[in-house]
Amino acid sequence: MRQTLLTGMIALLCSSCYHVYYSPNTPNAPMLSQKGEVKLNGAIGFGANSEYTSGELQLAYAPAKNFGLLLNGFTAAKSEETDDALEKGKGSYAELAPGFFTPISTNAKWRAELFAGLGTGSVTNNYGGSSSSKVGITKAFFQPAIGFKSKHFEAAFVPKISFVHWKVQEDRINEARDSYDKQDLNRIRDNPRFTTFEPSLILRAGGENIKAQFGLTLSNLNQFYFESIENGLISVGISIGLGGKEK
Numbered sequence: 001m002r003q004t005l006l007t008g009m010i011a012l013l014c015s016s017c018y019h020v021y022y023s024p025n026t027p028n029a030p031m032l033s034q035k036g037e038v039k040l041n042g043a044i045g046f047g048a049n050s051e052y053t054s055g056e057l058q059l060a061y062a063p064a065k066n067f068g069l070l071l072n073g074f075t076a077a078k079s080e081e082t083d084d085a086l087e088k089g090k091g092s093y094a095e096l097a098p099g100f101f102t103p104i105s106t107n108a109k110w111r112a113e114l115f116a117g118l119g120t121g122s123v124t125n126n127y128g129g130s131s132s133s134k135v136g137i138t139k140a141f142f143q144p145a146i147g148f149k150s151k152h153f154e155a156a157f158v159p160k161i162s163f164v165h166w167k168v169q170e171d172r173i174n175e176a177r178d179s180y181d182k183q184d185l186n187r188i189r190d191n192p193r194f195t196t197f198e199p200s201l202i203l204r205a206g207g208e209n210i211k212a213q214f215g216l217t218l219s220n221l222n223q224f225y226f227e228s229i230e231n232g233l234i235s236v237g238i239s240i241g242l243g244g245k246e247k
Helices: 179-190
Strands: 007-008 038-047 053-064 067-081 086-103 110-128 131-151 153-172 193-205 210-219 232-243
Touching: 053 210, 067 110, 067 193, 086 131, 110 153, 131 179, 179 193
Parallel strands: none
Antiparallel strands: 038 053, 038 232, 053 067, 067 086, 086 110, 110 131, 131 153, 153 193, 193 210, 210 232
């Protein structure tokens, strides 16, 4: 089994049957309410197919009425003992997005958001022996959301669209030993861009300022990259909100 990890949103990881070079990250859907509000989310995640482990840190801030800023970081790593080597992969990704938020009901509990941003990251892999690689990723995304926000519960549906560009930055693969990994990198060179629909459900419940958070994010199966995209991410964590208190 070969492991490969690409930030991701990162381009990430592998399963027992194939290698995955891209994974969605959990979208930051803060459901902001008013100027000066801050929300900080921290979570760990697990790939639905490739079984990688990730960590995420997200910050949202409303510097003005109806205007918000998002800053998100994502890291992932996995190591695996094969018959002849210890294979390792690690990657990191960060993104920034400005956007707009507004109530859509008379009691302001139902809300809508629209963010658009850019992200960048890279991943390094050691396939065992002298084989290794590094792949960089840049990503533009369009992130609308609709949700509900009350004192003890929040929910958001996020139909995110991502435009991904990945690039092989280093290729030190022994083709005779790791021919499948070489083919994966050649596919990235030949097809460096793709678009993916990444719908997500975010749930938060708990106290007025501190809530538990659950996220489920999918990424559609692009036909060409059918065996190169992680199609699911499950994340759990904590969400801390300051300002924007709900009744």
